[in-house]
Amino acid sequence: MKTFNTILKIGATLAAVFVGALAVQAAGAGQFNPNPAGGTTGFFSIHPDPSIQQGDCTNCANQNNGITVNVPNYNDMDTFSVYLDFHNMGSGTITNAKAEIDVLSGGQIRGRLTGGNATNSGITDSAYLYGLPSSYDIEFISAYTENTHTAPNCPGYSYYQPGWTESQVNAGVNIYDLDTVQNGWCDQGYLIATYRVRNTEPQTPTVEVTTLMESMIGTTSARLNGRLDQGSNTSVWFALTTNSNPSCTNSSHISGNSVSGTYNSGQSFYKDRTGLSVNTHYYYRACAQQPGGSVIAANNVEDFYTGSVTSNVDVSTLSPNVGTNTVTLNGRLLQGENVDTWFRYSTNQNTVSCSNGTPVYGPNNIDAIQNFSANVSVGALNTNVTYYYVACGQNATSSDQGSVQSFIIQGQPVNLEVETLNPTNVELYNGGLNAQATLKGRVISGNTNFVYFVFGPSSVSISCYSGFNRVYPLDHTDPRGPGDTFESNQLGLVPETTYHYQACANDSHGDTAIGDVVSFTTPGEGSGNGQPQADTQGPDNVDEDSAELNGRIEMNDVNNGIVFFVYGQDEDRIADVAFDYNTYDQVESDEDNDDFMVTLVDPDNDDDGWRNYDKNVYSLDANERYYYQICVEYVNESGNDDLECGGVEDFRTDNDGNNNNVEIQTENPRNVTQTTAEMCGDLVDDDGSSQQTWIEFRSSYENYYNQTPTRQRSEGLFCERVTGLQPNTTYIYRACTPEDCDATRSFRTLGTTVTQGQPPIITTDNPTNIRSNSAVLNGTYVANAPSGTCWFDYGRTSALGRQTRSYAVTGYGACTHSFTNLASNTTYCVQAVIETIYGTDRGSVRCFTTPPGTGGPTPPPVVVIDDETDIDLSTLGLGLSLVRLEIDDSVEVVSRDQAVEYVVEWENITRDLDLNDLSLKVVMPPEIQVVSASRGQFDADTNTLYFTIDRLDAGEQGFLTVDGIVGKGTVGNLVTAEAEIAYDNPINDAQEDAIDWDVDGYGVRVAGVTASVFGLANITFLGWLVILLGLFIIFLVARWLYLEREEMRAQAYAGYTPYAGTYHDPYAPAVPPYQEPRYREVPPPAAPAPQDDYYQPYRPNRG
Known part of the structure; x- marks a missing residue:
């Protein structure tokens, strides 16, 4: 009965709904309003400002029928929003209404409305994008619907629904039933979608x-x-x-x-x-x-x-050659006959001429075209003073003066010193799977063009004199002088691992300056490295007189940290806080100006993990560059107060109070040569739309800026290549937008020592990575020519006598050679050599001694009698390997956390076959975690190193190293590293390869000694002594048995009866047993052995 009543109630309810629906239908039909705002855009419009958010759509309609996007260059982006306005202007409710937006071709964006009981269901309207490139892409960003009910008194009609996806927007999002309350205006609203257009048209390469x-x-x-x-x-x-x-x-x-x-x-x-x-x-x-x-x-x-018999004189001033004792002034006679030449020099650039200045005379009566020169004694000049000079020429009919050139005599060089600074940004990333750190160093005194770090886990030895484990700064600010810093960001570090590094620099003589070794430990989950870490982060809310400073601190289980910011316009004082002070109380603000200020943010930080801090600072000067960093005071492991700071960040205040968000920074230059450089900037914030950018630059003696072409771009790093610069000149530059120019940076073009048409220069540097059988030879060169070759002469005495392979060089740089197959405990002498079309230069002779070998006694020499017949198997194509390949880590047993270095060596063992495009693959054992490799690309997924050898000449050798840390493994297992090199045999064009393995045992480390469970590495000295004694006894027993056997065989063949008694007459009376021998009687000779069966006992190794 209860069930029957329920069915009756359901039927009555359905009937009521049906009747209500009929009543709605009878009330009239709905109709979408094709132009709700009454303007000219219909119900669908577009606007370039994507920032309109919830509650800000009162005037979303009637915006634009179309807009012009600004994406002139490849990968430029512009953002826009479209607004679909829905309103029921009919007399009946529109049921199950949907709003749809589609991106069509040709820059057309279409809106569409559908719904039940709507007389114009399916109505469409479009907006358009203009200024599109030939190739572009439109990306969906986000979409939401919002009821804005422009009519008053519409309680219960407000809603905001974000999160629509692109597929939902394309298919039509649900905007529900649109009724007729307040003539439909209570249900009026928008579907708003935001898109990004990107220029995908490839750029024509620059010419x-x-x-x-x-x-x-x-x-x-x-x-x-x-x-x-x-x-x-x-x-x-x-x-x-x-x-x-x-x-x-x-x-x-x-x-x-x-x-x-x-x-x-x-x-x-x-x-x-x-x-x-x-x-x-x-x-x-x-x-x-x-x-x-x-x-x-x-x-x-x-x-x-063009020439003539009576041509006018035309001379050109060339770059000088500044030597130790003399300065050679150079000129070139371009035109003229019977010309007398001279130079004049002065310290005044504006007055030096062929009639003013100190004269120095060149050759007379010369004809074009040829160079001429004259020498000035260095003793007649002052050091550290710039001299200017001109080349001059005159004959009977005319004279000419060349352009002004300059030179400077450097004073006594200051010893180069560098220091290693504490790292910054030591933190985890990638969800805590990896760690990173920024290595930092600074020049204390002297000047250098070459700085670097040596870096690795604490278990790996590092040295500035080694060619291994080097990492380099990303910038190329050369030369660096006192106070200049350099840094290198290291990614992919292992969490909870201790690393150490050292700052290094080379001076112009090749001597190396080294800083102290600094260690740090990367953080892990809930663990620290024994001292706090600080990280200064970028600023926020920068306007004309205030800014928000940001940073974070990780105390690493150290308590009572005092956290503060230092900020101001004096960059050096801000950067040196951790070196100049030990406590917060010592750091005092400069109350007279904004050069140096301090503000406290936390007097007692005992938190675990990173804690973020922000601090608003006020009363700043407008349009000024400010520097800041976060610091924390703590008590170090020695019980002393110390400061840890997070690195310097900077910002520029606005100059007009407009609070604009456009931010640009001047970055380090790249690829600086004699006459060209790439000057770089970073558009950090484009305020939501692309900006015009350019670079302004000038030389240090100019008082006006030159400007590169203006380019429209979005956020990111950019560089402008500038040509036509003067050699050996300091240039100042800055990155600019219409809103602002950032602070300037400077660089110096390469000096006039790197000139064309002059003899080359090379120095022999100290050999590095010296081992018992190999070393790396080093030299530094200046080619002074478009191209040339360098090599090393070598020998076991200073007389040298032999030569390595040669290497192509250009410009200036380092000439290196991997010197292998050396004898241990032997002295070698080497000399770097360079040759160009303008001459040959040799460096000094340097000698070094290889250390004694560790692989046991040297085997005796093998004497081979030469039969004067030479057969080169490599030319026969018999499948014999043309390449010798070896891999070795110099140990037999490894254990967890042990540092190992694998050396992979290869050599073309043929005499006249050159090999090209050799592919080397080194498969590391899964137990080895690779830390660094001297050459090649490492694939961490497969634990494999790949390296391509472009060319391997006959007899040429090479090597690379792979450094790693032993990880988890199974005791007793074999740890196998495999090296394989593949190449094409030029004889028969066959694909061939060479393979080598290094096999170690995986053991345990007990009392500092690595021992394997199986193998020979864990046998003690006493154990070896017992084994050798046992082998010696076995040898003696075997030798005795052998000699006994040979003696018996010899006696048998001789007819001899062992142990025979004394001779007696068989017919004589019987002799009693054990009768005393009759020594006075001489026995007859024994029966002779058969002469036809002669036996000689076997004697081995007898010729």
Whole structure:
């Protein structure tokens, strides 16, 4: 009965619903409003500001039918939002209404509304994106619906629903039933979606071309020279004219000056031009164009005179050669006959000329074209003073003066000193699976162009004199002087592991300055490294007179930390807080100005783990650069007060009180050469839209800035390559936006010692990584030529006599050679050599001695009688390996946490076969965690190192090292490392390889000694003595048995009866047993042995 009543109630309810639905239908039909805001945009509009949020959509409609995006360059992005306005203007409810947004082709964004009982269900409206590149991508960011009920008195109608996905928006999101209350305005609302458009159109590669000096000038001909600095598959030509501005697009300038073929980056080209006028001044420029690209003209123009019998004098001043005792002033006679030459020098750049200054005379009566020079004694000059000079020439009809060049005599060099600073940013990342740290160092005195760190786990030895375990700073701020810092960020460190590092620097003589060794321990879950860690973080809410400073502290189980910020405009004082003070109370604000201020944030930090801090500072100066860092006072392990600081961050206050969020920073330069440099900046915050950026730069003696082209870009690092710089010159630059320019940085172009057309220079540096059978030879060179070769002469005395393979070099740098197959405990002498088209230079002879070997006594020599027949198996293609490959870690047993170094060596053992593109693979054991490798790429997933050897000449050798830490393993198992090298045999084009293994036992470490459960490594000295004694006894027994056997065989063959009695007559009376021998009677001779069966006892090794 109860069930029957329930069914009746359900039926009555359904009937009521059905009747209600009929009543709604009878009330009228709904209709979507095609233009709710009454404007011109319909119900769907677009706006470039994506920041409109909940409750801020009163005027979302009637925005724009379309907008123009700003994405001119590859990977540029612009963000926009679209607004779909839904409103029921009909007389009936629209049921199950849905709003839909679709991104169509051609920049069209379409909105669509559907619903039951709507007379215009499926109505659409569109908005458009203009200014799109030929290739782009539109990405969905987010979407939400919001009821805004523009009519008053609509209680219960407000809702906000975020989180719609792209697929939901495309299919149509639910906006429920739209009724007619207040003429439908109570149910009115929006679907708002935000998108990002990205430029995916590949950029045409940059083309850069340089005009080089002319050559082979005649009376009616000359060779025009150029170089393609950047580009590929590029057509080149010259523009030649008698005016000073040749044009790469002027047909009269380029006629007859085309160059056949196409060229790639770094290639030089020329045009032998004939038909020129006699005694005429010509100007020319190099030109280039990639397929489909614009015509690119070189920035510089070269000029020359064609020859004549009575040509005017034309001289050029060249760079000097500054030596120890003399300075050689150089010039070049470009035109003229019977010319007398001289130089004049002065300390005043503005007044030096051919008639003013100290004269130095060159050769007389010379003809073009040739160089000339004159020497000035260093003793007549002052140190650390800049001198300026000009080259001069004169004959009977004319004279000429070259441009001004300069030089400086350096004073007594200051000894180079560096110090190792404490690391910063020692923290976990990647969910605590990895750790990182920033290594820091500083120059104390002297100058250096080469700084680095040696770094590794505490179990791995480090040395500034070794070529291993080196890491380098990311910036290239050279030279560095007193007070300059350098740092290197190390990723992928192991949590809860102790590392150590050392700051190193080399001076111009190759001598090495070293700092102290600093250790730190990476954090782990709930563990510390015995001292607090500090991390200064970026600022927030920067305006014209205030900012929010941020940082964090990890106390690492140290209590009573006093946390504070220091900030101000004096960067050096801010950076040196941890070195100048030991307690917070010692750090006092400079009340007279904003150079140095201190503010306390926590008087007692006892927290576990990282704790974040922020502090608002006020009364700052507008448009000024401020520096700050977070610090903590604590009691160190020695019981003394100490400070730990988190590194310096900086910001610039606004200059107009507009609180803009655009932030740009000037970054370190890259790839600095004699005449070019990449000046870099970082658009840290673009305030939500792309910004115009550029670089302003000037030389240190100019009082105005030059500007690179303005480029529109979004946030990120950028660099502008600038050419045409002066050698050996300091430049100042800064990164800029229309809102602000950041603080300046500086660099110095390479000095005039790296010139073209001068003899090369090389020095022999100390050999490194000296082992019993190998060493690394080192040299430092300046080529002074487009290219050259370097090598090492060597021998067992200072007379040398032999030569290593040669290496191609250019510019300046290090020449190194892996010197292998050496004899232990032997002295070797080496000398670095460089050769270019302008000459040969040799460094000093340096000698070193290899240490004694550790592999047992040296085997005796093997004497081979030469039969004067040589067979080179490597030329027969018999499948014999052409490469010797070895891998060894110099131990037999390893244990957990032990540091090991694997050395992989290879050698082309042929006499005349060069091998190319050899692929080396080193598979490390799973028990070994690789820390570093001297060469190649390491794949952590497979524990495998890969290295490609581009070329291996006959007889050439090479090696690499892999450093690791022994991890978990099973005692008694074998730990096997495998090295394999694959190559093509040039004889038969067959794929061949060489393989080697290193096998160790996995043991345990007891009382500091590693011992294996199985194997020979755990046998003591007494055990070895017992084994040797047993073997000796066995040998004696075997020898005795052998001699007994041989003696019996010899006696048998001789007819001898062992143990026979004394002779007696068989017919005589019987002799009693044991009768006393009759010694006076001589027995007859024994019966002779058969002569036809002669036996000689066996004697081995008898010739």
